[in-house]
Amino acid sequence: MTVLRVDELSVSAGGQSLVRDVSFQIGAGERVGLIGESGSGKTLTASSVLGLLPDGLHATGSVRLGEQELLGASERTLSRLRGMEISMVFQEPMTALNPSMRVGSQVAEPMLLHGTRPDRRAARSAAVELFDSVRLPDPEGTARAYPHQLSGGQRQRVLLAIALANDPALLICDEPTTALDVTVQAQILALILAATRERDTALLFITHDLAVVASVCERVLVMLDGEIIESGGTREVLSSPRHEYTGKLLAASDLEAR
């Protein structure tokens, strides 16, 4: 079953074309990597799926979640799907949480918003359970903490808990470990892998790190200058890249070393 189907997605700003004719599909529980150097259009592709492109940018083509067309859908429709059917974890955990709200409330919010928990208390205890499942120490105490009291890795766990709160069909992670140091990176990756496997969540995993793709994703899409230039099973693409650019990315990463 196809969870997400993107057809000929293009994004432009004014007359400038930033993403061109991007097409791909993700099946239920499938984990797909989107790789490419910085500025190749990965984040814009993901933002188009969520309907959260920056002001002044415009998307054409088709993005379908199950049977539902998302491009051009009303704000009302989109806001019902966001945080419920599709969730996203962003690159920068240090700034992605509201600094003046306790993190427990920030995790409880999407559950209350979409009515997946009957009341505040139920949502709160669900938040504490989520904190436990993303391996945050002292889940009860952490729920009462403010973001500045947590480390970058802990904040990314909180953001993952927010994204997983309503068991979405599709999780998008945009370079979720880039801002973290290496040991924490591995823990967060393991967590994302375990969480999506457990829930059978489809995953679109954005990164510029090939080693990460190799350890997480079944399929991979390679992006360059706003276009997908190569795609296929992770092992095939990484062992015998057809495109010169993929070969370069491969040479630049220390894949062998891991």
Add this chain to the structure above:
Amino acid sequence: MTTSAVLMALARRAAILLASVLVASVVIFLFMTVIPGDPAQVALGVNATPELLARTRHEFGLDRPLISQYLDWVGGVFSGDFGTSYVTREPIGPQLVDRLGVTVWLVGTGMLVALAMAIPLGTLAAVRHRKPSGAAISGFAQLGIAVPAFLAGMLLVQLFAVRLGWLPSGGWTPPNQDAGAFLRGLVLPALSLGLVQGAVLTRYVRTSVLDTLGQDYLRTARSKGLRPYQALFRHGLRNAALPVITVLGLQLATLLIGAVVVERVFVLPGLGSMLLDSVASRDLLAVQGIVLVLVVGVLLVNFVVDLLYTVLDPRLRGS
């Protein structure tokens, strides 16, 4: 954070406030002593004999060392006694309290007008910054900034008091005497003081909200399924309030100066008109007391702003 830590922080700020008040009182006292003019001469007129002058100086306590004059004054002030006017020979304190009441009403309602205008307009201007309506609000605010409070006051009087006759053009009715007349009399002064400040504040609110709209956590809020305005209200406004509160504290000082002028325009018996009268009649001790009250007012506002900051921003509370 524990309660005792909160109390400690509070005590520290209160100590700083007290120290600032003391320093301010010394500066004001010294300033009044060095500016030319002999209160005894002022009280008696130019034809007074040297003997009479000396006696009056002794009566006012002006022949004593400065330090004991200062301690007398400050000691009195802390117990509510601001001394006896050299000019009217009446106690300054009770009049000061009466006048302060009027000014607090004026500045308070002026501030409310400014906030009631700036928060919605500034937010709207930020949310619609790419649309004509947003630009129109910004332009309107820009225009408002250029209008001085006294001009706004005179225009308002011209329209609502003279042309339409809806509201009194000036004068003061105490609230406990006739609440309706009190409120009607307050409308135009509060508007002339508040609208201009509101225009200034609108721009700060716009900048702050615009900045907040670009924050990552607002994108997170949207990705949870919050609609744009929901995301702004639940996650943005509290954070956007912080820089605005700082400006608000500074603006209160401007409002006090504006109040001096507006009290003149509307013939209100406030601290501002008392200050102008006292300066005109060279009533130095009264001027000294009024200035101290104004400075303490500004310091108190800063104290409250500091506290508000800690309430709104958990990062300042320490862990």
